[in-house]
Amino acid sequence: MRRLVVVGTGTGVGKTYVTAALARAIRRTHPEHLVFALKPIESGVVEGTASDAALLEAASSFPCAPAPHPLYAFPDPVSPHLAARRAGAGPIDVERVAKWLRDWEEDMASHVMSRMAWCLIETAGAVFSPLSSTALNFDLARALDPAIWVLVGHDGLGILHDLRVTLEAMARRGRDPDYVVLSAAREPDASTGSNAAELAELGIARSAATLRAGGGDLDAFVRTLTSASLGTQP
Numbered sequence: 001m002r003r004l005v006v007v008g009t010g011t012g013v014g015k016t017y018v019t020a021a022l023a024r025a026i027r028r029t030h031p032e033h034l035v036f037a038l039k040p041i042e043s044g045v046v047e048g049t050a051s052d053a054a055l056l057e058a059a060s061s062f063p064c065a066p067a068p069h070p071l072y073a074f075p076d077p078v079s080p081h082l083a084a085r086r087a088g089a090g091p092i093d094v095e096r097v098a099k100w101l102r103d104w105e106e107d108m109a110s111h112v113m114s115r116m117a118w119c120l121i122e123t124a125g126a127v128f129s130p131l132s133s134t135a136l137n138f139d140l141a142r143a144l145d146p147a148i149w150v151l152v153g154h155d156g157l158g159i160l161h162d163l164r165v166t167l168e169a170m171a172r173r174g175r176d177p178d179y180v181v182l183s184a185a186r187e188p189d190a191s192t193g194s195n196a197a198e199l200a201e202l203g204i205a206r207s208a209a210t211l212r213a214g215g216g217d218l219d220a221f222v223r224t225l226t227s228a229s230l231g232t233q234p
């Protein structure tokens, strides 16, 4: 199964929106592919409101998420490490998440057979949000490698700064994202729509796709992903 890990420059930047849109775009453009979208760790899970995990299950080919999904669910809408502590749970264990995913992938082998299958994994919070006193989302993404890493940022004011510092910090730790995607996750401002061009012009990042308010076309990005994942140059 091909893994794609979605990390963010922050919270509320469009990770869930992009992950679900990507799952739907792959399914629409490649009906023969199977796509599953998962959220292993989620804080702010309150009964009666739609969780990210449920939104992602709804965007998947069919309901077949690992149980439990999320593996770690906490009520307080705060950083995962703090949400876990406030819930009286032990620290989030990155290796446990990796095993949860591996075991599920093995269980899914009989459903997948020879079909191309994707597992899209949304992380909780920003790429450097703490999962425990010793692990960040970055470490979780590392534990899930080999995977395609998609860094999502909001298409609005502040993103020129946020993406620069995020990319510099990731480079310092030795793992760049494979792709950057922007999404109009907040109220549009005077910069919305122009950020992809500015990011390229300033040499900060070349974004693979921008989802404008209400959606957008991910077909070209899906073509890039499928040709790259099949081992050819996009």
Ligand SMILES: Nc1ncnc2c1ncn2[C@@H]1O[C@H](COP(=O)(O)OP(=O)(O)O)[C@@H](O)[C@H]1O
Pocket (backbone or CB within 6 Å): 008, 010, 011, 012, 013, 014, 015, 016, 017, 018, 183, 184, 185, 186, 211, 212, 213, 214, 215
């Ligand atoms: N391109 C977009 N168009 C419209 N609404 C969007 C878009 N991207 C994100 N949103 C909305 O912005 C909010 C935050 O996005 P979300 O995907 O939940 O962020 P994250 O998962 O990073 O916390 C959600 O209400 C989501 O539906």
Ligand SMILES: [Mg+2]
Pocket (backbone or CB within 6 Å): 015, 016, 017, 052, 122
């Ligand atoms: Mg989310």
